[in-house]
Amino acid sequence: MTDKNASEQAGKNPNTSIYVFWLVLALPLIGLLANKYILHGKPNFFIWTGEISTWLLIVSMLVTPLKLMFGPLPWLQTRRRHIGVAAFFYALAHLAFWLKEVNMPDILRSFVRLEILPGWIAMAIFTILAITSTDGWVRKLGTGWKTLHYWVYPAAALTFIHWAMTRPNAISVYVYFAPLLVLSVWRILRYRRRMRGI
């Protein structure tokens, strides 16, 4: 079921409250800005935007397995694409804050750093997915849209590697990704059972 159908089934105009939802997605950034400019704190925008992006990515990817488990979740399905696009913008901000701190040799070196290269590749994939996330692209690509957007799985795996490798202690990274991993394995097993007609 497409996002649009899901919202129609829920009897709602897909645009209703979408601006409020964008605002909710922007709240972590607003919080960081408030911390810096009102509370005069020193939040690390670079680290926080990277983490927020990953959390949103995980939430957006949990929607499909949750739908398969519990049946249609129109509210969440309608907003999945927005969550994915917000994850992209936080990743873009993460990259921008990093670029602000480094010089050209650092940037060039980052392409051969094993922990940073997965970040670059993930970012390239997210950029294509974000550009093609509009209704126009959904229509233009037809069934190919879904196939293209399956690339979110390799991109998430690369993000996981990037995050785990840049952290001295990666336990929390495993904890964040665990629900996604468990539900993805469950999905694969479910698919294989169905193929075998069990």
Ligand code: HEM
């Ligand atoms: C575009 C290319 C990217 C570059 C050049 C890059 C760069 C970096 C660097 C240098 C670090 C290490 C920070 C440190 O501990 O000093 C880092 C950490 C991180 N990056 Fe990226 N990154 C990229 C893409 C991404 C993407 C696409 C995501 C998420 C979707 C992401 C999420 C994170 C997270 C969560 C961390 C760990 C933050 C922490 O320490 O908790 N990065 N990144």
